[in-house]
Amino acid sequence: MSAARILVVDDEPQILRALRTNLRGAGYEVFTAATAEEALAEAAARQPDAIILDLVLPDGNGTDVCRELRSWTAAPVIVLSAVGEEKEKVEALDAGADDYVTKPFGLDELLARLRAALRRAEPGGDPVVEIGELRVDLEKRAVTLAGRRIQLTPHEFDLLALLARNPGKLLTHTAILREVWGPAYGRESHYLHVYVSQLRRKIEPDPTRPRYLLTEPGAGYRLVEPTPSIES
Amino acid sequence: MTERGRRLHVTSWSELAVGILASAGFVALATAAIAVLKAWIPILSLGALYVLAVLPIAVLWGLTLAIPAAVACVLAFNWFFLPPTHTFTLSDGENWLALAVYVVVAIVTSELAVRARRRATVAEQREREAALLASVATSLLRGEPLGNELDRISDRVAGVLHVSHARIGIPDVEQVGELVTRELSIGDRTVGAIATAPEQPLDPSVATRFLPALASLLAVAADRDELQREALEAEALRRSDAVKTAILRAVSHDLRSPLTAIHAAASGLANPELSLGDEDRAELVETIGVESARLSRLVTDLLDLSRLQAGAAEPQRALWAVEDLVALARDEMPADAPVSVGLPDNLPPVEVDAAQVRRVLANVLENALRVSPPGALVRVGAAAEHGEVVVRIEDEGPGIAATDLERVFEPFQRGSGADTYRGTGLGLAIARGFAEANGGRVWAERLTEGTAVALALPAAEPESESAE
Numbered sequence: 001m002s003a004a005r006i007l008v009v010d011d012e013p014q015i016l017r018a019l020r021t022n023l024r025g026a027g028y029e030v031f032t033a034a035t036a037e038e039a040l041a042e043a044a045a046r047q048p049d050a051i052i053l054d055l056v057l058p059d060g061n062g063t064d065v066c067r068e069l070r071s072w073t074a075a076p077v078i079v080l081s082a083v084g085e086e087k088e089k090v091e092a093l094d095a096g097a098d099d100y101v102t103k104p105f106g107l108d109e110l111l112a113r114l115r116a117a118l119r120r121a122e123p124g125g126d127p128v129v130e131i132g133e134l135r136v137d138l139e140k141r142a143v144t145l146a147g148r149r150i151q152l153t154p155h156e157f158d159l160l161a162l163l164a165r166n167p168g169k170l171l172t173h174t175a176i177l178r179e180v181w182g183p184a185y186g187r188e189s190h191y192l193h194v195y196v197s198q199l200r201r202k203i204e205p206d207p208t209r210p211r212y213l214l215t216e217p218g219a220g221y222r223l224v225e226p227t228p229s230i231e232s
Numbered sequence: 233m234t235e236r237g238r239r240l241h242v243t244s245w246s247e248l249a250v251g252i253l254a255s256a257g258f259v260a261l262a263t264a265a266i267a268v269l270k271a272w273i274p275i276l277s278l279g280a281l282y283v284l285a286v287l288p289i290a291v292l293w294g295l296t297l298a299i300p301a302a303v304a305c306v307l308a309f310n311w312f313f314l315p316p317t318h319t320f321t322l323s324d325g326e327n328w329l330a331l332a333v334y335v336v337v338a339i340v341t342s343e344l345a346v347r348a349r350r351r352a353t354v355a356e357q358r359e360r361e362a363a364l365l366a367s368v369a370t371s372l373l374r375g376e377p378l379g380n381e382l383d384r385i386s387d388r389v390a391g392v393l394h395v396s397h398a399r400i401g402i403p404d405v406e407q408v409g410e411l412v413t414r415e416l417s418i419g420d421r422t423v424g425a426i427a428t429a430p431e432q433p434l435d436p437s438v439a440t441r442f443l444p445a446l447a448s449l450l451a452v453a454a455d456r457d458e459l460q461r462e463a464l465e466a467e468a469l470r471r472s473d474a475v476k477t478a479i480l481r482a483v484s485h486d487l488r489s490p491l492t493a494i495h496a497a498a499s500g501l502a503n504p505e506l507s508l509g510d511e512d513r514a515e516l517v518e519t520i521g522v523e524s525a526r527l528s529r530l531v532t533d534l535l536d537l538s539r540l541q542a543g544a545a546e547p548q549r550a551l552w553a554v555e556d557l558v559a560l561a562r563d564e565m566p567a568d569a570p571v572s573v574g575l576p577d578n579l580p581p582v583e584v585d586a587a588q589v590r591r592v593l594a595n596v597l598e599n600a601l602r603v604s605p606p607g608a609l610v611r612v613g614a615a616a617e618h619g620e621v622v623v624r625i626e627d628e629g630p631g632i633a634a635t636d637l638e639r640v641f642e643p644f645q646r647g648s649g650a651d652t653y654r655g656t657g658l659g660l661a662i663a664r665g666f667a668e669a670n671g672g673r674v675w676a677e678r679l680t681e682g683t684a685v686a687l688a689l690p691a692a693e694p695e696s697e698s699a700e
Contacts, residue, residue: 012489012492012493014489014490014493014497014519014522014523015489015492015493015496017493017515017519018493018496018497018500018516018519019496021497021500021508021512021515021516022496022497022499022500022503022506022508022516024512025500025503025506025507025508025512026503026505026506027507056485080492082484082485082488083484083488103488103489103491103492104488104491104492104494104495104496105492105495105496106495106496106499107496107499107500107503107506108499108503110496
C-alpha cells in the first residue's frame with residue numbers, strides 16, 4: 001500500500017515544519033498549507049487521505065474550511081484546537097471534523113488519532129463490530145458483552161450502533177441526537193445524557209468508571225477499545 | 233446680618249453696657265427736649281415724648297432695657313417737671329394718672345415693637361434658610377459632585393446658622409481644632425456631620441428646622457454620587473474584564489504556538505519508530521531552538537509591558553545622536569533584512585535612554601518587516617520638526633484601516649483583516665510605552681501603500697560645553 005497522503009494546515013511556520021518532518025518520518029506523504037484558501041486549493045489538488053487542520057487561520061476559521069471540505073470529500077479531518085477554543089472545536093466537529101487534538105500535543109497522540117481516523121475511513125462492509133468484549137451485530141440488531149446477550153431498547157441500540165460504526169471517533173451531542181432521534185432533537189442534549197447512562201449500565205463492567213463509552217466533556221462521546229486496566 | 237439678628241437678646245456685658253448708656257442717652261435727650269418745649273406746650277402732653285425714647289430702646293435691646301428705661305423716664309419726668317419739682321412726690325392727683333398711662337403705653341408699645349421685630353427676624357431667617365436650601369438643591373441637581381460643593385455649602389450654612397465657621401463632611405467631618413460636631417441625619421440614617429465653633433451655640437429652633445432639611449438634600453446628592461460611582465466602577469470593571477479576557481486569550485495563543493512546535497518537534501525526535509534523517513533531526517532541533525527563543529522573547533515582552541504599566545521603566549537618559557539609535561535598532565534585525573536608512577545630517581541630538589529607544593525602533597522595524605511583502609523595502613527616514621526629531625519607518629504592507637491606527641498600539645492587537653501579524657502582538661504597545669517613558673510619542677499614519685509608524689522625541693538643547 002502506498003503511503004497515506006496527509007494535508008497539514010497551520011499558519012505557524014514552525015509548527016508546520018515540525019509536523020511535516022515528523023509525519024514524513026512516520027511514513028506519510030505530507031503537504032502543507034498556511035491559510036484557509038491554500039488549504040482548500042491543496043485539498044482539491046492533492047486529494048489527501050486525511051487533513052490536520054488548525055482552527056484559527058489568518059483568513060478564516062477551521063470550521064468554515066471543514067464545512068467546505070465536507071461538501072466534496074470524505075477524508076477525515078483532525079482539528080488542532082487550544083484550551084479556550086472549546087466552542088470553536090465543537091462547531092468544527094459539528095461541521096464534520098472527525099476528531100481533535102489540543103495544543104500543545106505530543107506527536108504520539110497525533111499519530112494515534114491520525115491512524116484511527118484513517119482506519120475508520122477505510123471501506124469496511126462488516127456488519128459486525130467488535131470492540132473489546134463488546135460485539136455489535138448491526139444487521140441483526142444484537143449486542144453481546146463477553147458472549148452474554150444484552151437487551152437494549154431501540155434508541156439505546158441506535159445510539160450504540162452509531163458509536164460502533166465510528167469506533168474511536170468523537171461524536172458530538174448534536175451529531176448523535178440528529179442521527180438517532182432526528183433533526184428536531186439537535187439541541188436536547190439532556191435526552192442523550194440519560195440514554196448514555198442507561199446504556200452504560202448495560203455495557204460497562206463498572207458504569208461509574210466507563211471504559212467503552214467515554215465522555216468528552218463539553219463535546220460529545222466516543223466508543224473505544226478499553227485499555228487494560230492497570231490496577232485490576 | 234448676624235449682628236441684627238442678635239439685638240433682640242442682650243448677650244454680653246459689653247453689649248449690656250452699650251445698651252444702658254444708649255438708653256440713658258435717649259432718656260436724657262427726651263428730658264432735654266421737654267425742658268426746651270415746656271415753654272410752649274402743656275407739660276403733661278410733653279410726657280408723651282418719653283414714649284418716643286423708650287421705643288427705639290425696645291426695638292434695639294428688647295424689654296430687658298425698655299422696662300427700666302420706661303421707669304427711668306417716669307422718674308425723670310416726675311423729678312424735673314411735675315410739681316413739686318426735684319422731688320419724687322406729686323402734688324396733683326391727675327399727674328399720677330398721666331404717669332401711669334405713659335408707663336403702660338411705653339411698655340405696651342415696646343412689647344409690640346419687639347414682637348414685630350422678632351417676627352421679621354424669624355421670617356428673614358426662614359427666607360435665608362429656604363433660599364440656601366433652594367440654591368444647594370439647584371447646584372446639586374446640576375449634577376456637580378458633592379465633594380466639590382461641600383466647602384461652598386458649608387460657608388453659606390455658617391451664615392444661616394449665625395456662626396463664624398461651619399464645616400460639613402460626608403459621611404463624617406474631619407476633626408479640626410476645637411469644633412463641636414453634630415450629626416446630620418434624617419430618620420435613622422446619618423448622612424454626615426457638621427462642625428461649628430464651640431463658643432457659638434446653634435439656635436436650637438434653627439438647628440431642628442434647618443439641619444434636617446439640609447440633611448435630606450445632602451442625602452439625595454450623596455446617593456446620586458454613590459450610584460454614579462458604582463456605575464462608573466461597573467463599567468470600568470466590565471472593560472477591564474474584557475481587556476483581561478482578550479489579553480489572556482492572546483497570551484495563551486502566543487505561548488501555545490511555540491510550545492506546540494517545540495512539543496511536536498521534541499516528541500518526534502524522541503520517537504524511535506520514526507525514520508528521521510540527519511537533516512530532519514537538524515530541522516527539528518532548529519525548530520526547538522527558534523521557538524524557545526520566541527518564547528523567551530515573549531516572556532521578556534510581557535515583563536517589559538508590566539514594568540511599563542507599573543511605571544517602573546525609569547529611563548537612564550543620555551545625549552544620543554539619532555543615527556546611532558537607528559543603527560542600534562538596525563543591528564537587531566537580520567543582516568539581510570531589506571531596510572534602507574536615509575537620515576539627514578543636521579538632526580539635533582536627543583536625551584533618551586538608548587536601550588529603551590532601541591527597543592522602540594527595533595519593535596517598529598520588526599513589525600514593518602513582518603507586514604512587508606517579500607522583497608519590499610522598509611524605509612527609515614527622519615526630520616527635525618517643531619523642536620522634535622521625528623523618525624518615520626515606512627512599510628509597503630497591507631496598511632492599517634483608519635479606525636485601527638490607534639488600536640494597533642494596544643497590547644495583543646494585530647492588524648485586522650487579511651494581513652497576518654505573526655509574533656507577540658506586544659511590540660507596538662511596548663514601543664509606545666518606552667517612547668512615552670522617554671518623553672516621546674509614537675503613532676501610525678496611512679500611506680498610499682502601506683503604513684508609516686513615527687517616533688517623535690524632544691530635541692535636546694545643545695550642551696553649553698560644545699561652545700568651549
